[in-house]
Amino acid sequence: MxxxxxxxxxxxxxxxxxxxxxxxxxxxxxxxxxxxxxxxxxxxxxxxxxxxxxxxxxxxxxxxxxxxxxxxxxxxxxxxxxxxxxxxxxxxxxxxxxxxxxxxxxSIKSPPSFKDNLVQIKPNYFFANKIKEYREVEFPVVVGGGASGVEIALAITAWRKKNGLPTNVTLITSSKLLPSSSSQASKMIKEIAIGKGLSVKEDESVGEINENYVLTKNGTSLPHSRVLWLTGPSxxxxxxxxxxxxxxxxxxxxxxxxxxxxxxxxxxxxxxxxxxxxxxxxxxxxxxxxxxxxxxxxxxxxxxGDMCSTFTPQRHFLSLLSTGNKEALLQYGHFTSHNKLVWKLKNKIDTGYMKKYI
Ligand SMILES: Cc1cc2nc3c(=O)[nH]c(=O)nc-3n(C[C@H](O)[C@H](O)[C@H](O)COP(=O)(O)OP(=O)(O)OC[C@H]3O[C@@H](n4cnc5c(N)ncnc54)[C@H](O)[C@@H]3O)c2cc1C
Missing domain, CATH: 3.50.50.60 (FAD/NAD(P)-binding domain)
Structure with a gap:
């Protein structure tokens, strides 16, 4: 068998x-x-x-x-x-x-017509090499205002600052940032992101990507050196x-x-x-x-030949979103908090998870 x-x-x-x-x-x-x-x-x-x-x-x-x-x-x-x-x-x-x-x-839900101008980070084993190249390009553009888009855009921003590169990172999203979170969390992460030097374009849908520019359906045109598409799973x-x-x-x-x-x-x-x-x-x-x-x-x-048990998801889960420079945003239900202590907690949980396997 x-x-x-x-x-x-x-x-x-x-x-x-x-x-x-x-x-x-x-x-x-x-x-x-x-x-x-x-x-x-x-x-x-x-x-x-x-x-x-x-x-x-x-x-x-x-x-x-x-x-x-x-x-x-x-x-x-x-x-x-x-x-x-x-x-x-x-x-x-x-x-x-x-x-x-x-x-x-x-996989990542990206329109096939944009394929040639996107950075391919999935399957997951592509990520490490691709992101190392991408964080150095002249105009990084991340599409997707969910947790992964926000985290990665802020991480690229933090890395560029530390390494003396102009920030030049833009995050484009068709809604507000963190659309599945409370409006308080969305507002908070927007302030944090802007404060850290990330250029945030909310309520903008990408209409076209040509070799050098991203054109939104509202008519905004932004220079890009390939686009990191993180709009959710397919x-x-x-x-x-x-x-x-x-x-x-x-x-x-x-x-x-x-x-x-x-x-x-x-x-x-x-x-x-x-x-x-x-x-x-x-x-x-x-x-x-x-x-x-x-x-x-x-x-x-x-x-x-025994009965299988059933999975019941919990209603709320702890969300810890790294915002760069060892700071993170905690969300639990409607509670939100942003500071270095939250990053320490995230680091403890993540490294603890890895210790079980390596
Ligand atoms: C940039 C980014 C950041 C994220 N950050 C977070 C986060 O901080 N917290 C969080 O909770 N979620 C995060 N997510 C979402 C998270 O990655 C996924 O929800 C999670 O990894 C799903 O786990 P999984 O076990 O379903 O599969 P995965 O972790 O995706 O693993 C699937 C595995 O299956 C292999 N595989 C795929 N196809 C085949 C095939 N046909 N045959 C054999 N093997 C195959 C893949 O190579 C891979 O090894 C993030 C996602 C992205 C893109």
């Missing part, structure tokens, strides 16, 4: 720890990922700013797999044959499974292509047990799934980490 874990996201990293503690007899377990390292996005802003080294933000999944007795395969799954219970890979392999689990994250193509149950955006549709709807031998967690019972749950690392708590237990329960 083969159990195959596809992708080295948060939930599968936790599975590797669980398997190491309680090995499963009579099961051959595989983990497939296109790169032997998994890069932790919670520390991307700190890496961009030069606060962390490469080795501090990445996890060696191959090593972690081997320690758990799991066979690591460096490859990418391209299709699932449900009837034949087989995975097809980019390298042309056919991998049979009795149970498969997907934790393959998401689904990996694999689920639709394989005719698996999907939501309207192509994310794998699962039950609260993290099992694909109608296909109990297919599991999923993190950004790549949509829970049928909670279709509007934001796609972020917080929920991926929470789902990680029950994924392996549910896979083993399924194999043993």
């Amino acid at each position: 083969n159990v195959v874990l596809v992708g080295g996201g948060h939930a599968h990293l936790k599975c590797l720890l669980d398997i190491r503690k309680n090995p499963l007899p009579n099961q051959k377990i595989y983990l497939i990922s296109p790169d032997r390292y998994q890069y932790y996005s919670g520390m991307f802003s700190g890496y961009t700013e030069g606060l962390y080294s490469l080795d501090e933000i990445r996890i060696d999944i191959k090593d972690l797999s081997e320690k758990a007795g799991v066979t690591f395969i460096e490859d990418k799954v391209t299709e699932v044959c449900v009837t034949g219970k087989t995975l097809l890979t980019k390298a042309g392999k056919k991998i049979p499974f009795s149970v498969v689990s997907f934790d393959t994250g998401s 689904s990996p193509s694999i689920f639709k292509k394989s005719s698996l149950p999907c939501d309207e955006n192509g994310f794998l549709l699962t039950k609260k047990t993290l099992q694909a709807k109608g296909l109990p031998f297919i599991f999923g967690a993190g950004d790549c799934i949509t829970l049928e019972a909670f279709p509007d749950l934001p796609k972020n690392g917080v929920y991926a980490v929470r789902q990680a708590e029950l994924l392996w237990d549910n896979i083993t329960s399924y194999l043993n």
